[in-house]
Amino acid sequence: MSEHESPELIDLFTAYTAGPQSIGAHLRAAAARAHAHDPLLVVTGADMALYPGGGRPPTVLPYRLSNRGFKELAAVSHLGTALASLVELYQHDPGGVWRADAEHLLRQVRRSRAANSTTLWRDRIAAVAHRGREEAIATMVDYACAVTERHLVRALADPSWLSHRTLREEYLEDGHPDLPVSFNRIMVATFFLVGMDNAHRLIAWCDRQGIDWARTMVVVVGQIGRPTAGVTWRTNGVAGTVLAASRHTLPLDRLYIAPHAPGFATPVDGDLTEVAALEPVLRQLWAGTRVTVELGRAMFDGYPAFSPGDDRPGHPGAARTVSRADEVITEQPRIRSPKDWFTLVTRLRLVMEDPRQLLSGAVTDYAAQQLIDHGNDPLAVTVPGLDDEPYPAYGSVSAAA
Structure with a gap:
């Protein structure tokens, strides 16, 4: 204990909030027991696990590992950002690495265009949600590579042309006569295709589980996407998919996003040991959060x-x-x-x-x-609740009943 701390008041602090024998710990444990038979759905950045409750074993969907075409479509959607980044690199240092990066990107665009085909999307990538659109996707990717190659070739030949304005007017936005489809539209299409495939598989899996959504406890744990993303239900794509899978019958106040909570690795060879071991931890996390919400409703x-x-x-x-x-x-x-x-x-x-x-x-x-x-x-500054309040003189109030 620090020399500036009061042992008596620190003990008062720990009586409620700290340690396994505190009031708060007892309340969280009691809340977890009250929800022991409710379904618990846990989502990580790679997997979704359903704990049916009552000690029954979990079921896991490794949705990231079964994601087909994500990196290939992301490679296309990132081309716009890549060109914008080259503009920034050029503006920061015209004699720097931008040219080598642009030449490397150009080589990769040409290789990708040569490898792209309807057969690739239909027979190799073979995303279920993309069936029937493989030819259209291949055509879009071919076009995206072609217009990106054209932009890179011109920029390498005349770096002074490389600017955010030309990128917007001649690549990203609608309206240019040589651009039948703007790249902004391609970015939207690629993001949509990825989201549609993810959602299709997650919804189908949830439907097969026969989940009672009105009773389900949902926790989204760990990092999903970039470190600053997905910390609210409105910004978390997986949370939005879960809500859709429930046909919006899952009460929104039963879905908690806990970026710092522990998750589990994708099970290998069907081994659910780690997944099962986390169930009591995550049940108490959900129930402990819920009971604080209920205290707030009752107290105020x-x-x-x-x-x-x-x-x-x-x-x-x-x-x-x-x-x-x-x-x-x-x-x-x-x-x-x-x-x-x-x-x-x-x-x-x-x-x-x-x-x-x-x-x-x-x-x-x-x-x-x-x-x-x-x-x-x-x-x-006026301190609300302290300044100008009619407190009796120090020590004058009796604590006896």
């Missing part, structure tokens, strides 16, 4: 409730104020003053009900802004 009944449905109109967001208990909020409402107690308590409810929130962050942003507004002078 009479204040606006949180809703994860942030795509529905009429829900006030971060820039809105709240004044009625029947309002529904999706983000932190705006605090009008240090005496705006309705909003301040509403924020307490929000940070408990919204799993994305840090519990201690109910007013952190407001405190920071107040410091900015008062020249970073803490004494010039």
Whole structure:
């Protein structure tokens, strides 16, 4: 323990939140037992596992390993970004690596165009969701390689032509007479084809499981995509697919995204040992999150409730104020003053009900802004609940019943 800490108050802290014998740990364990027979669906960056509940063994779909054509289509969709990156490299250093990179990309584009064919997409890549479109996909890829090659050849011959403006006007956007289909449209098509194939397989797998969505606990764990992506249900493609697979009968407040939670490696040779071992951990994670939400509802009944449905109109967001208990909020409402107690308590409810929130962050942003507004002078800031409150004199209140 640090010399600046109070042992007595630290022990009071741990009585609720820390250690296996704390109140919080006991509550999480009790919540997990209450949900022991509910289905648990766990999604990682590569796999989906369904734990039926009641001690029955899990079933796993390794959806990334069964993904056909993802890298090939991504290679095409990335061509636009690759050309834009070459523009940046040229602008930063005209005599630098951009030319070698452009020449390397040109060679790969030509090789890919030569390898591309209807037969490749139909007989080798053979994505189930792409059946019947193989010729159209091959034609699109051929065209994408051709217009990219043309752009690279011109840029290498005349680097002064290499700019974001020419890239937009002569490659990315609609309207150029020599560009029957803009590359922006190709990027949309490739992303859609990948998403359609993923969704097709995940939906079919979920349908075969006969999932009772109204009771299902869903956790999306670990990193999915780039490190900053997919941390909310609106930005997580796999979460969106799960919701679609349920035909939107899965209550949105039963789906939690936990980027830092442990996941499992794709099972090898059907060995589900690691998957099974994680079930109690992930059940307690879901149940522990859920019970905090339920505490928030019980403790702050009479204040606006949180809703994860942030795509529905009429829900006030971060820039809105709240004044009625029947309002529904999706983000932190705006605090009008240090005496705006309705909003301040509403924020307490929000940070408990919204799993994305840090519990201690109910007013952190407001405190920071107040410091900015008062020249970073803490004494010039009003601390809600501390300053100007009618506390009795120190030690004068009896704790006896």
